[in-house]
Every structure is written in C-alpha cells, then in structure tokens.
Amino acid sequence: MTKFLMLAAAVCGLVAQGAAAGTVSISCSALGKEYELCKGGAQAWAQKTGNEVRFVSTPNSATDRLALYLQMMAARSPDVDVFQIDVIWPGLLASHLLDLTPYVRPEVKAQHFQTIVDNDTVDGHLVAMPWFVDAGLLYYRKDLLEKYGVGVPEQWTDLAATAQRIQDAEHKAGNQRLWGFVFQGRAYEGLTVDALEWIASSGGGTIVDGSGKITVNNPPAVAALDLAAGWVGKIAPEGVLAYGEEEARGVFQSGDAVFMRNWPYAWALANAPDSPIRGKIGVAPLPKGGPDGRHVATLGGQQLAVSKYSPHPDLAADLVLYLASAAEQKRRAIEGSFNPTIANLYKDPEILQANPFMGQLDAVFANMVARPAHVTGSKYNRVSVAFFSAVHAILSHRGDAATNLAALEKALNAIGRNGRW
Amino acid sequence: MVGPPRPDRPARRRAGTVWLLLAPMLLALLLVAAWPLLRTLWFSFTDATLFDLSAARYVGLANFALLLADPEWWRSVRNTLVFTAVSVALEIGLGFAIALVLNREFPGRGPLRAAVLIPWAIPTVVSAKMWGWMFHDVYGVVNAILLQLGVIGAPVAWTASPDLAMAALIAVDVWKTTPFAVLLLLAGLQMLPQDYYDAAEVDGASALSKFVRITLPLMKPSLAVAAIFRALDAMRMFDLVYVLTGSNRETMTMAVYARQQLFDFQDFGVGSAASTLLFLVIALVTAIYLTMVRLRLSEHGALAG
Numbered sequence: 001m002t003k004f005l006m007l008a009a010a011v012c013g014l015v016a017q018g019a020a021a022g023t024v025s026i027s028c029s030a031l032g033k034e035y036e037l038c039k040g041g042a043q044a045w046a047q048k049t050g051n052e053v054r055f056v057s058t059p060n061s062a063t064d065r066l067a068l069y070l071q072m073m074a075a076r077s078p079d080v081d082v083f084q085i086d087v088i089w090p091g092l093l094a095s096h097l098l099d100l101t102p103y104v105r106p107e108v109k110a111q112h113f114q115t116i117v118d119n120d121t122v123d124g125h126l127v128a129m130p131w132f133v134d135a136g137l138l139y140y141r142k143d144l145l146e147k148y149g150v151g152v153p154e155q156w157t158d159l160a161a162t163a164q165r166i167q168d169a170e171h172k173a174g175n176q177r178l179w180g181f182v183f184q185g186r187a188y189e190g191l192t193v194d195a196l197e198w199i200a201s202s203g204g205g206t207i208v209d210g211s212g213k214i215t216v217n218n219p220p221a222v223a224a225l226d227l228a229a230g231w232v233g234k235i236a237p238e239g240v241l242a243y244g245e246e247e248a249r250g251v252f253q254s255g256d257a258v259f260m261r262n263w264p265y266a267w268a269l270a271n272a273p274d275s276p277i278r279g280k281i282g283v284a285p286l287p288k289g290g291p292d293g294r295h296v297a298t299l300g301g302q303q304l305a306v307s308k309y310s311p312h313p314d315l316a317a318d319l320v321l322y323l324a325s326a327a328e329q330k331r332r333a334i335e336g337s338f339n340p341t342i343a344n345l346y347k348d349p350e351i352l353q354a355n356p357f358m359g360q361l362d363a364v365f366a367n368m369v370a371r372p373a374h375v376t377g378s379k380y381n382r383v384s385v386a387f388f389s390a391v392h393a394i395l396s397h398r399g400d401a402a403t404n405l406a407a408l409e410k411a412l413n414a415i416g417r418n419g420r421w
Numbered sequence: 422m423v424g425p426p427r428p429d430r431p432a433r434r435r436a437g438t439v440w441l442l443l444a445p446m447l448l449a450l451l452l453v454a455a456w457p458l459l460r461t462l463w464f465s466f467t468d469a470t471l472f473d474l475s476a477a478r479y480v481g482l483a484n485f486a487l488l489l490a491d492p493e494w495w496r497s498v499r500n501t502l503v504f505t506a507v508s509v510a511l512e513i514g515l516g517f518a519i520a521l522v523l524n525r526e527f528p529g530r531g532p533l534r535a536a537v538l539i540p541w542a543i544p545t546v547v548s549a550k551m552w553g554w555m556f557h558d559v560y561g562v563v564n565a566i567l568l569q570l571g572v573i574g575a576p577v578a579w580t581a582s583p584d585l586a587m588a589a590l591i592a593v594d595v596w597k598t599t600p601f602a603v604l605l606l607l608a609g610l611q612m613l614p615q616d617y618y619d620a621a622e623v624d625g626a627s628a629l630s631k632f633v634r635i636t637l638p639l640m641k642p643s644l645a646v647a648a649i650f651r652a653l654d655a656m657r658m659f660d661l662v663y664v665l666t667g668s669n670r671e672t673m674t675m676a677v678y679a680r681q682q683l684f685d686f687q688d689f690g691v692g693s694a695a696s697t698l699l700f701l702v703i704a705l706v707t708a709i710y711l712t713m714v715r716l717r718l719s720e721h722g723a724l725a726g
Contacts, residue, residue, distance in 0.1 A: 074474050
C-alpha cells in the first residue's frame with residue numbers, strides 16, 4: 001500500500017511539475033454537496049490569485065480517510081498541500097501540520113468560535129482553520145408537543161417524562177409505532193458523541209480532562225448513564241442500540257418518534273418536500289442534566305490544514321484562509337446549509353433567509369464541548385472505543401453504570417499510562 | 422514419460438522454457454502475495470504505527486503476548502469459531518438438501534437453478550446493507566411480517582440485541598452463501614455414476630437406503646470440499662459483520678478486530694500480529710480438518726476395499 005502510494009505520489013509529482021509553479025492541491029470530502037462547494041470555492045481563489053488548484057479524491061468514510069492521510073503523511077508526501085480534517089484529528093495529525101499562526105491575523109482568528117479555535121490549537125500552534133461546524137441538536141415534533149400542551153424539555157428527566165406521556169397517549173389512540181426518543185446508540189463514534197453530551201450536561205466532565213487526568217468515573221456521570229439506560233426499551237426502541245445518524249433520522253422522519261438527537265444536516269432533509277413531517281418539527285438545545293446542569297452540544301465539523309511537507313506553504317495557507325473566510329463561509333451556508341464557524345454570520349439576513357433554523361443555533365454553538373481528542377493525541381480512538389463500548393454495555397443493561405465506569409477507568413488508565421498519555 | 426529418465430538436451434531446454442514461462446506469474450505472486458504477507462509478518466514483531474512506519478523497532482513477541490492477554494481478542498476468536506461452525510453446518514445441510522432437489526428432473530429446473538444463485542451474486546456489502554434495513558426494528562420488513570403473522574408480540578431489535586445479533590449475522594450469511602454450497606454439491610451429485618443406482622433399483626433398494634448407502638458415501642469428498650471452502654471463507658468473515666453490527670464487541674470477528682487495531686488505532690504492530698494469528702488459526706483449523714477428513718476417507722476406503 002505504501003509502495004503504491006509512493007508510486008502514485010511520484011506520478012502526481014511529475015504531473016504537478018508540468019503545471020504552473022503555483023499549483024496547490026487540496027483534498028475535499030465528497031459527501032453530499034461538499035465536493036461541489038469545495039471545488040467552487042477553491043477555483044474562485046485560483047482565478048483571483050492566478051494560481052491553479054488540483055483536487056484529490058479521498059474516501060467518504062472518515063476512518064478510511066484518516067488512514068489514507070496518515071499513510072501519505074508518514075511518507076512525507078508533498079502530494080497534497082491542503083487537507084480537510086475532522087474536528088477530532090488535530091491532536092492526532094498535529095506533528096504533520098503547519099503552524100498557521102504567522103498567516104492568520106489576530107482579528108480574523110477572533111471571528112471564529114473560541115471552542116473550535118482552541119480545538120485546532122495544539123501546543124500553542126494553530127494547526128488548522130475552522131471551516132464549518134456541527135453540533136448536537138434536539139429535534140422535536142412541534143405538532144405533538146402542542147397537541148399535548150407541553151413545552152420543549154429543559155432537562156433530560158423532562159424529556160423522558162414528556163416522551164413517555166406522549167408515547168403512552170398515542171399508543172392508546174392507536175399510533176402503536178410511535179417512540180419517545182431516538183439517538184445514536186450503536187457502538188461507534190456517534191455513541192461517544194451522544195454519551196459525552198449526557199455526561200457533560202450533568203456536570204460529569206469530558207471523560208478525560210484538559211490535563212490528561214481520567215475523570216469519567218464520577219457520580220454525575222454514573223447518574224447520567226444510568227438515566228440513559230432507563231430510556232432503552234421504554235421511550236427509546238431497543239433497536240436504538242444499533243442506530244447511527246441515518247437510522248435515527250429514518251425513524252424520526254417517518255413520524256415515529258417525538259424527539260431525536262442529531263446533527264444540523266437532518267433539518268434540511270426532515271423539511272424536504274417528500275418528508276412526512278415537513279413543517280412539523282422544531283430544533284432546540286439539548287436538555288440539561290438536572291437543575292444545576294447546562295445545555296451542551298458535542299462539537300463536530302471540519303477544518304482545513306496545511307501539510308508540513310507542502311512545497312509551497314505560503315500559497316496553501318492563502319487558499320485555506322480564503323476558504324475559511326467569512327465571505328466563503330457565507331456562500332457555503334446559503335448554498336449548502338453548512339454552519340459557519342464565524343459567530344457574526346448567524347445574524348446575517350441572507351443566511352437566515354436560506355436557513356431559518358440557524359438563528360436558533362448560536363446559543364447551541366456557544367456551549368459546545370469537545371471530545372478529549374486533544375490531550376489523548378494518537379490514543380484518542382482507543383479512548384473512544386473503550387468509552388462507547390462501556391456505554392453500550394450500560395445501555396444494553398449488562399451491568400450498571402457504576403460497575404462499567406469503574407472498569408472503564410481502569411482500562412483508560414492502562415491506555416493513557418495513568419494520565420501521562 | 423516412458424523409460425528411465427535421461428537428462429537429454431531437449432528436456433533440459435524444455436525445463437528452461439517452463440521456468441521462463443512461469444517467471445512472470447511467479448514474479449506477480451511474489452509481489453502481490455508473498456511480499457505483503459512477509460511484510461505483515463515482519464510488522465507483527467515491531468511496534469510500527471501508521472504515524473511513522475519507518476520508525477518501527479523490533480519488539481519480539483510483545484504484540485502476540487498483548488493479544489493473548491486481551492479478553493477482547495479471545496472473544497473475537499470465540500465469535501469467529503461460533504460463526505464458522507454454525508453457519509457452515511447450516512449452509513452445507515441446506516445446500517445439500519437443495520442440491521438433491523435440483524438434481525431431479527422437473528419442469529423449470531433451469532430457471533430455478535439460476536434463481537437460486539441470486540443471493541450469492543449480490544455483493545456482500547450490498548446484501549448486508551439491505552438486510553440491515555430489513556432487520557430494522559421500527560420499519561424493517563422482517564418485524565412487519567412476523568408481527569402480521571403473530572409470531573412475535575412486539576418488534577424485535579435483531580441487530581442490536583446482544584443475544585440476537587450473532588443469530589442475525591448467521592442468518593444473513595446462510596441466506597447469502599447457501600447457493601455456493603448448492604453449486605458445489607450439485608456438481609458432485611451430477612458426477613455420481615448412474616449404474617450404482619440402476620443396480621440398486623434391480624435389488625429393490627428403497628429411496629432412503631439408496632441415499633444412505635450410495636449417495637452419502639460417494640458425496641463425502643464433495644461435502645468435505647464444500648465444507649472446507651466455506652469454513653475458510655467464514656473464518657475470514659469481515660464485510661458482513663462490519664456493515665451490519667460495526668465494532669460491536671458481541672459480534673466482533675478476528676478480522677474486524679485486526680482492522681480496528683490497524684486503522685482505528687493506527688497500531689500496525691498489534692494489528693499485523695492479529696492478522697498473523699488469524700492466518701495461523703485458519704491454517705490450524707484447516708490442518709485439523711483435513712487430517713480428520715483424510716483419516717475418515719481412508720477408513721471408508723479400507724472398508725470398501
């Protein structure tokens with residue numbers, strides 16, 4: 001594989017040499033409208049600056065893409081100058097990425113959400129620029145809440161009570177398929193995201209704290225996970241243990257769930273002309289864990305980074321700054337519903353006209369919590385797998401939260417060499 | 422070849438030509454099979470990571486020790502063996518029954534034989550995704566039918582429930598791979614000499630005794646081959662499990678475990694060791710199986726002789 005990549009890199013190198021001196025290559029994701037938008041933006045930059053841009057296709061699966069990036073970077077390949085990277089990768093890839101600090105004016109950096117800038121800063125180096133952001137949202141059925149005269153739940157216990165009440169009443173009325181709440185319960189990264197929201201909103205921390213200490217085994221976290229385990233089979237179908245984003249959306253969009261936790265992308269699809277629940281849904285911040293808790297949403301999204309092995313880092317950095325600029329983020333928000341990382345854009349009338357729901361999101365984005373990808377660096381995936389496996393066991397009622405989290409703490413200490421990572 | 426071997430010039434030249442003709446194939450095999458295998462073997466003795474493969478250092482048997490001490494790995498071994506044993510037994514049993522039916526003359530046999538092959542022709546990832554939606558607990562067709570028939574009282578979470586997930590995987594594999602067993606066994610059935618049956622007919626043997634005394638013994642080699650083919654395939658099982666239940670520990674096979682180490686954890690050392698052990702386990706099972714089959718076949722041969 002490495003051999004093949006090096007050969008491919010050599011061939012591409014020859015091609016690149018034949019082109020103009022200022023050819024920058026960029027890897028964009030090709031999910032949905034992403035490729036089209038990325039291409040449009042990068043070509044606009046090329047025309048403006050008189051350079052050329054080359055596009056490198058990458059696998060759609062994030063895991064596969066990471067493996068490909070790592071192979072290229074390990075071979076110090078000059079093949080790709082600009083990488084589109086996931087929000088959890090900066091810590092993992094930092095050693096191969098250029099510090100963008102000299103290129104970014106402080107006032108530009110200050111436009112972006114602080115949480116994401118912090119996430120993209122590793123050991124004081126700004127290794128990536130925020131491009132678009134994702135955050136967990138609570139979707140609810142406006143029509144059903146109105147029918148039963150209940151408000152949008154403020155706390156997880158309210159959500160469970162409301163869900164149970166509507167579910168019971170609707171079952172009596174003959175709507176047997178309705179469930180209260182669906183989320184991402186499959187044993188995968190999505191469960192790490194969801195469970196982190198339950199724990200962090202209850203004051204249970206973020207699995208591993210900023211200093212690298214493993215904090216996951218604490219009373220609020222135990223309580224939050226025991227609470228969530230109580231949902232499965234009652235207000236959430238048992239099948240939720242195998243749901244990813246799309247399975248959950250399938251149930252919600254068929255009109256078979258009152259509440260759903262999902263990313264912003266579900267908004268446009270659930271309101272599409274062929275959607276049975278078009279116009280019947282609302283979006284709110286995820287509930288708090290108890291009266292002392294807070295609304296949180298796990299941070300997701302994509303960044304742009306420049307490879308350390310790029311032959312022309314200045315040009316590459318310029319392209320990154322162009323693509324991450326307010327003007328380009330505005331275009332992407334209007335044309336593709338991608339959430340900007342710049343707070344001011346959430347007040348932009350043109351963006352709000354295209355995406356009315358974005359006006360409600362700035363409160364959500366102000367309370368984001370990042371997965372502990374930073375401090376755990378290259379071991380993040382092990383931490384995530386250990387965590388979601390433990391949570392999956394709790395949700396499947398194989399041992400309570402206290403037992404499973406105690407075992408998880410032990411496992412994480414072994415992975416993280418007692419917090420030294 | 423008649424007479425004592427005499428290394429004359431034409432023969433030697435012929436041997437040279439043979440090697441010349443074989444060379445491209447051998448080179449290709451060396452490049453695509455031997456080289457990756459040896460490299461995997463080498464990585465399994467190092468601490469290589471995907472971050473920097475060139476920085477790999479020799480660590481002896483540490484990776485293997487780690488795996489053998491990891492309960493998750495042992496669980497993946499158990500899952501793989503359970504999956505293999507149950508799915509292969511069902512596939513060979515069902516496959517043999519279907520092959521016997523398809524071996525009879527009846528109208529429409531040709532189209533039916535082709536139709537039986539459809540599940541085998543669908544790429545595994547596609548059929549796994551398809552079954553994933555069919556097994557969906559809320560709007561899957563499996564639950565809808567069973568609920569209509571009154572077999573189950575409430576929707577069942579086929580791929581989510583820890584107790585049912587393995588059964589669901591085996592069911593999909595049986596659906597998909599039985600046609601392959603049918604194909605192999607049908608070929609075996611069609612090679613059986615007709616005169617044995619004619620003789621049995623004359624002796625007035627019943628259908629059952631014809632099956633037990635003629636078909637079954639003569640089909641033993643075919644059954645053995647079909648079973649070993651299926652077992653080798655089942656032990657490598659990856660795509661179906663990965664698509665249908667992901668990295669769920671309850672159903673993780675050895676191949677899924679190795680992939681997780683290699684790519685999710687970027688740990689080429691441990692991942693390569695897991696791949697090597699998978700190879701060794703398959704080799705071991707094959708060796709045991711072949712020895713057993715050969716013993717039994719030769720016993721049978723001795724009795725018949």
